[in-house]
Amino acid sequence: MRPWSMKYWSLVWELTFTEFKVRDQGTLLGFVWTLLHPALMFAVLYAVFMKWLGRHMDLYGPYLLIGLVQWQFFERATTVGFSSLRRKALLLRNFNLAREIVVIAGVGSVFLSYLLEMSVLLVFLRFWGVSAAPAWLALPLHAGALLALTTAIALVMALLSVEFQDLERVWSVLMTAGFYLTPVFYPLSVIAPVYHPYMALNPMLHVITGFRACLMPDYPPYAARPALIAVGSLAVALAAVAVFQARARLISDRVIST
Numbered sequence: 001m002r003p004w005s006m007k008y009w010s011l012v013w014e015l016t017f018t019e020f021k022v023r024d025q026g027t028l029l030g031f032v033w034t035l036l037h038p039a040l041m042f043a044v045l046y047a048v049f050m051k052w053l054g055r056h057m058d059l060y061g062p063y064l065l066i067g068l069v070q071w072q073f074f075e076r077a078t079t080v081g082f083s084s085l086r087r088k089a090l091l092l093r094n095f096n097l098a099r100e101i102v103v104i105a106g107v108g109s110v111f112l113s114y115l116l117e118m119s120v121l122l123v124f125l126r127f128w129g130v131s132a133a134p135a136w137l138a139l140p141l142h143a144g145a146l147l148a149l150t151t152a153i154a155l156v157m158a159l160l161s162v163e164f165q166d167l168e169r170v171w172s173v174l175m176t177a178g179f180y181l182t183p184v185f186y187p188l189s190v191i192a193p194v195y196h197p198y199m200a201l202n203p204m205l206h207v208i209t210g211f212r213a214c215l216m217p218d219y220p221p222y223a224a225r226p227a228l229i230a231v232g233s234l235a236v237a238l239a240a241v242a243v244f245q246a247r248a249r250l251i252s253d254r255v256i257s258t
Contacts (some may be wrong), residue, residue, distance in 0.1 A: 032238060
């Protein structure tokens with residue numbers, strides 16, 4: 001089954017929507033539970049850091065919430081995506097389908113929840129007095145960059161997880177470190193300039209900055225790097241899909257045998 005075929009993407013959508021419903025996101029209560037974690041994180045970080053970091057910027061609340069929504073999608077989707085092969089071992093055993101589809105569907109199911117969260121985020125921005133602006137039209141570009149980056153990483157990690165069974169625990173530790181190394185709840189200006197070139201190697205810094213440039217007034221335009229990240233991530237994702245299809249039998253044997 002080729003990635004450019006309609007049958008391929010029809011199956012991706014069916015598995016995505018099925019996993020979305022299985023994770024209880026198809027009900028109002030399920031969506032409320034999805035919002036609870038970022039809401040609690042926002043409340044704690046806002047209460048702790050507002051007095052200090054609020055002096056460095058206007059609208060610290062929107063700044064923090066925008067960063068949290070993007071980061072938590074990235075963390076959840078990569079974790080769900082790269083563990084999909086083992087979670088769907090029974091499906092892979094009984095059906096002949098492209099192995100990468102279950103990874104893409106795992107990321108896609110979290111992306112559906114993310115779109116709902118972004119809708120709530122836009123409503124909250126209105127409460128903070130942030131008005132819709134022409135820059136909001138660039139949101140699909142930044143959402144596409146985030147989705148491409150997340151899918152590429154999930155595919156690569158899923159391949160590695162076939163060989164290394166403890167990778168999920170390692171990834172959890174890396175996500176915790178990444179949260180503090182990415183300007184999610186603090187501005188880059190509080191970090192010594194000597195470290196800025198190293199932090200710029202983090203693609204999530206550019207993606208989150210792009211969202212803030214779209215959604216917050218008086219934020220400088222920031223479209224070029226997210227576009228490059230999207231293109232680069234798509235290239236990595238396509239390469240991972242090619243490896244998946246070349247090693248389909250080996251992947252199946254390893255996943256089913258564990």
